[in-house]
Amino acid sequence: MTAMKIEQAWNNALAGVALWARTNSPWVLHFNTGSCNGCDIELLAALTPRYDAERLGVKLQASPRQADILICTGPVTRQARDRLLRIYEQMPEPRFVIALGSCALSCGVFHDCYNVVGPLDRFIPVDVYVPGCPPRPEAIIYGVIELLKKLHPVDVILEGGSA
Amino acid sequence: MNALGTLLLFPGGLALLLVALLAEWISRKLLARLQNRVGPRWFQPLADTVKLLAKEEVIPEGVHRVLFEFLPVLSLAAVLTAALAVPLFGVVPATSYAGDLIVTVYLLSLLTLCTSLAGLITDDRYAAMGGLRVLSQLFSYEAPFLLALLGPAVAAESWQITRITAHAGSNVWMLFTQPVGFVVAVIGLMGKLELSPFDAPEAHTEIVAGSLTEYSGRGLALFRLSRNVALVVGLTLVAALYLGGVSDPLAFAVKTLALLLVITTVQALFARLRIDQTIGLWWHYGVLLALGQWFLILIGKGAA
Ligand code: SF4
Numbered sequence: 001m002t003a004m005k006i007e008q009a010w011n012n013a014l015a016g017v018a019l020w021a022r023t024n025s026p027w028v029l030h031f032n033t034g035s036c037n038g039c040d041i042e043l044l045a046a047l048t049p050r051y052d053a054e055r056l057g058v059k060l061q062a063s064p065r066q067a068d069i070l071i072c073t074g075p076v077t078r079q080a081r082d083r084l085l086r087i088y089e090q091m092p093e094p095r096f097v098i099a100l101g102s103c104a105l106s107c108g109v110f111h112d113c114y115n116v117v118g119p120l121d122r123f124i125p126v127d128v129y130v131p132g133c134p135p136r137p138e139a140i141i142y143g144v145i146e147l148l149k150k151l152h153p154v155d156v157i158l159e160g161g162s163a
Numbered sequence: 164m165n166a167l168g169t170l171l172l173f174p175g176g177l178a179l180l181l182v183a184l185l186a187e188w189i190s191r192k193l194l195a196r197l198q199n200r201v202g203p204r205w206f207q208p209l210a211d212t213v214k215l216l217a218k219e220e221v222i223p224e225g226v227h228r229v230l231f232e233f234l235p236v237l238s239l240a241a242v243l244t245a246a247l248a249v250p251l252f253g254v255v256p257a258t259s260y261a262g263d264l265i266v267t268v269y270l271l272s273l274l275t276l277c278t279s280l281a282g283l284i285t286d287d288r289y290a291a292m293g294g295l296r297v298l299s300q301l302f303s304y305e306a307p308f309l310l311a312l313l314g315p316a317v318a319a320e321s322w323q324i325t326r327i328t329a330h331a332g333s334n335v336w337m338l339f340t341q342p343v344g345f346v347v348a349v350i351g352l353m354g355k356l357e358l359s360p361f362d363a364p365e366a367h368t369e370i371v372a373g374s375l376t377e378y379s380g381r382g383l384a385l386f387r388l389s390r391n392v393a394l395v396v397g398l399t400l401v402a403a404l405y406l407g408g409v410s411d412p413l414a415f416a417v418k419t420l421a422l423l424l425v426i427t428t429v430q431a432l433f434a435r436l437r438i439d440q441t442i443g444l445w446w447h448y449g450v451l452l453a454l455g456q457w458f459l460i461l462i463g464k465g466a467a
Contacts, residue, residue: 017213017217018213018214018217020210020213021209021210021211021212021213021214021217022214022217024204024206024207024210024214025207025210025211025213025214027211049198049199049200052195052200052201052202054191054195054200054201054202054203055200055201055202055203055204057203057204057207057210057211061372062371062372062376063371063372063375063376063377065221065372065376065377065378065379065383066372066375066378066379066383068214068218090221092218092219092220092221092379092380093218093219094218094219
């Protein structure tokens with residue numbers, strides 16, 4: 001009985017540590033599923049020294065294997081669909097997805113285009129939607145923080161370091 | 164018991180790992196400040212490592228499974244072993260024998276070999292490209308780096324790190340008697356750790372993540388850890404040989420930090436070199452400079 005309790009406490013502690021690490025080290029991967037490049041520029045701006053996402057632990061990774069969050073911009077085009085699914089499946093669990101910009105949300109201005117097959121959430125599960133055409137860097141960082149808050153029952157993410 | 168403590172807690176094992184994470188933070192923070200950013204929080208490397216350890220590890224199709232899982236462990240083991248012979252934190256190293264300088268340098272190279280092999284065993288062409296670049300870079304900086312570290316050894320007439328540091332402690336700083344060797348050693352260390360401007364092997368804008376492209380979770384965490392440990396070991400080695408021995412632990416820590424500052428500044432100053440430029444740089448200038456320095460030392464020794 002006590003052995004079980006101890007084991008459970010140990011597992012809880014482990015899960016807590018893993019959650020702490022996960023919410024403090026979100027590495028992102030950027031994939032353009034057919035965006036007009038507006039959203040991409042804003043996303044890159046969010047990673048530049050002015051906004052400095054590294055203070056939240058955000059790091060841009062180049063390999064899907066090393067990323068936690070997939071940030072997709074633009075509507076999903078016929079060409080990008082298979083690649084999108086493949087990249088999503090290459091990411092190790094736990095993985096999260098952010099849809100960035102009106103196009104990723106609803107196809108935006110590209111709605112009903114002959115080469116557009118649909119918004120992002122028709123193909124992969126999306127955790128956070130960031131609207132805007134294009135969204136400002138502040139909005140993007142806010143979206144990432146909302147995602148991290150979703151993981152965490154209590155709001156402790158920004159307390160760790162006001163730096 | 165005491166030996167076990169040395170191995171697992173201080174100065175080997177746990178303390179070394181924590182200091183390695185701290186060194187990564189210092190370097191990243193400094194880099195951020197030099198780029199006018201705020202930079203990561205102090206626990207960032209720890210959070211990164213723990214997160215990677217808690218993540219799923221994907222074993223891609225077509226790799227040699229045993230090798231894929233074994234290489235990160237081997238590289239961490241190699242750098243931790245290399246740490247045994249260097250005067251970490253200025254305390255007396257755990258082991259010391261004739262020729263341990265060579266063994267240490269080659270154990271550090273084992274990390275590079277493991278990284279390269281990690282890329283070459285996968286089916287991924289980016290990883291293979293990264294693996295090849297790691298190897299070609301290894302062949303370019305290894306000789307000058309070794310020659311630069313042998314300068315103090317020749318001056319002290321010993322291949323044993325403790326003897327060389329004792330010699331360095333009782334004479335003028337070798338930074339002043341062998342300035343060229345010092346420069347080559349520092350730049351060689353940067354090449355060894357694949358820091359910018361020698362980061363062509365993992366150029367994110369060209370070949371995804373280089374030889375570690377296929378690594379996720381635990382394997383990546385171990386590789387990152389071993390690179391950080393190698394950073395600490397390398398800094399300790401260069402500081403002990405060139406910056407006047409290890410007599411005072413506090414002064415030694417300051418010297419090591421200063422060396423880290425220099426390395427980070429160089430990192431911030433220069434853009435990435437192409438792989439052929441790296442090789443050209445080392446074989447045209449690095450080797451010649453290190454060899455010239457060596458001859459001067461030998462002539463000086465002969466005259467004295
Ligand atoms: S949301 Fe606007 S900026 Fe973004 S991809 Fe669509 S049209 Fe371009």
